[in-house]
Amino acid sequence: MSRLTSLRSLTSSARSRSGLLVPSHVKNALARQTQARFNSSVTRDPMTGELTSLPDIEVSRLQVIQTDKPQPPPDPSSLVFGHTFTDHMLAIPWAAASGWGAPQIKPYGPLVLDPSATVFHYAQELFEGLKAYRDANGKITMFRPDMNMKRMNRTAQRIALPTFNGNAVIELMKQLIRIDKHWIPDKEGYSLYIRPTFIGTQAALGIAPPSEALLFVICSPVGPYYPQGFKPVALYGTTEYSRAAPGGIGAYKLGANYAPGVMVQKEAAKKGYVQNLWLHGPEHHITEVGTMNAFVVFKHPDGVTELVTPPLDGMILPGVTRDSVLALARDHASGKALIDGMPEGKLVINERPVTMKEVIDASKQGQLVEFFGTGTAAVISPVDRIGYLGQDLHIPVGPDGMGPVSRPIWKQLVGIQTGKIAHPWSVLVD
């Protein structure tokens, strides 16, 4: 959007702010909401960590301002990730003096911020990413939004932004999705990508906890990550740059973790690889795959299949897909909930450090079964090649681009996400 277009949209959205138009289906939803119990809970002072009596986010205070210029959702096949947004957005202001303000669902439109606002200078910003799905019967669900809200609160604390009632934001996101539900493409593999974002908006250059902040949520209809079936990616093993370090911010979904990776990814691309693999320390520990968590599968001489991912040691983002893959695999291994199509024999699941040397040695001995990344956008992203210290390590993939462990886990996970397999992780929206 050009800046001129933004100015025009602002004018129209400012105009529509004068009227408070709440359509009947939203009124009904609001009534249901108010019946449910929402704590008007207290919040914490970001400077002292002390409890304050200032208001938390409250669903009952929601104001809905419908756009007077609804757009037609585009042809799904034309979608590019994160370029198209729905008609409305959710915005919840916070101020140190008054706590959380009234949530607003309003026409999607530009933010108007002083050029001295904290977010422009000191990366006082964090985000989340999750998806809503529509099944064949029109039922709409979100996948594990509680995990995103917990992480968002943890991340906020790390940069001295205030915490909030995550359940209230889940309810508000449900409202937003209900209003814009016709934007979820009615097509297999498509979904609505939801982007909660939290920024410091104080208009002053001091480096301090901001006295004003804004939590907003925007939604973007997205297509399948691999529209023509899985396409394994080649990774460049990055040893020149580091994504995270002990005592740093690698375990938090902060904006600050992302811009520094762009140039590193571009360098990998110039060398002919699709993404980079972040290798940490002198032993080149495997940490993350670009912006995804990393998984390796070994088949040990005793016949045991081992699914490994690096531990949450402070340098690894606690991914929701990571957690889901681990949980499904553990339930299978323990016999609690078997996954169709998993390899025969004993499966063990370990969160433990893994080095490039171990992966290369396993490959030489024919014990490397697969390597993949996990994340909200791609769900599972198989890897078929790693460029490391001038040599290419080739990793087996099946004819469908996947491996024997990731394939059944992916099928199970996507089944749950899209509502085909009933599971408590799938949260009903509408």
Added chain:
Amino acid sequence: MSRLTSLRSLTSSARSRSGLLVPSHVKNALARQTQARFNSSVTRDPMTGELTSLPDIEVSRLQVIQTDKPQPPPDPSSLVFGHTFTDHMLAIPWAAASGWGAPQIKPYGPLVLDPSATVFHYAQELFEGLKAYRDANGKITMFRPDMNMKRMNRTAQRIALPTFNGNAVIELMKQLIRIDKHWIPDKEGYSLYIRPTFIGTQAALGIAPPSEALLFVICSPVGPYYPQGFKPVALYGTTEYSRAAPGGIGAYKLGANYAPGVMVQKEAAKKGYVQNLWLHGPEHHITEVGTMNAFVVFKHPDGVTELVTPPLDGMILPGVTRDSVLALARDHASGKALIDGMPEGKLVINERPVTMKEVIDASKQGQLVEFFGTGTAAVISPVDRIGYLGQDLHIPVGPDGMGPVSRPIWKQLVGIQTGKIAHPWSVLVD
């Protein structure tokens, strides 16, 4: 500024955009500018690093839109750092397709950005800080702006933002300062803090080099950091958190380096310290003092005075004040330019690693002379206490709050900055 105020300011600034009012003193300055030689130099593609034929920043394309609502500068004694801004700002848009656009000096007012803009999500942002001074005769100077422009370009490359002609931005900043020069408080120790900022503005959620960006400069009149004379600070030696790591971004003036430090500083404050001292690795190497570079002075048994600062190993911000302190001290030590009041005897200057153990051992043996931080805001900030692993290390300071090496260097440096001592670092503005 509240969001409502912002909306109002936007309306007024949008209105004044319709007219192009160039006052005569600016016209004259522009004429001088055009006579000077400015390369219409090429720029580099941030994705490939290749030279492109797209336009660089060109001073001759400057448009000046004067505010129709000039504000009276406030009473200097009421100034709080970074809360007050002058009447105008400089803005230079960039787009991947068309290169750098025409620079604009326009009324200070809000940025209007799509909520999906890269800067809100991935910390695609960087900044600089420098000062302009007015001397007793009304002469206005900037201090070493070339250093800031070089660092700004280096930092831009690190996050895949485009580079630019730094000399052109220096000339444009001079224009901005000339227009708002009555905002520089006419009072000893006061100056105009200049904040060049560079943000990714592309309206899309993909993690990639942005296709649009905005470089802007805002100015804030500021008072002396220590209005009642030097007040030494107490530091908390932070071992739980890390500011930077090898292969990371510590050497770049990225927004991403700042938000994560706010909570760490607040924890130090809760423990009774003013700032934190970042200690790196198992040996607790001294790296930085909050957002300042760190200096230690030892007096060795052989009578040699040693001024030490950690080396630019990729984890240390290459501070302009750091560089200036080193250069002045080296010129003194070599006899090239003596500094009045420096201690007698041999002085050596070293950029080398220094650990807390070395500082503590020196203190025990009476060899620790002083410890201070350097930065644009405070220039030199003496330290009188470091809390480290549960114990307080006391550091000598003189009755004026300073030490025997920092005192004469500070005097020399401030003399150059304020134009009292003629020096090529001081760049004439008006």
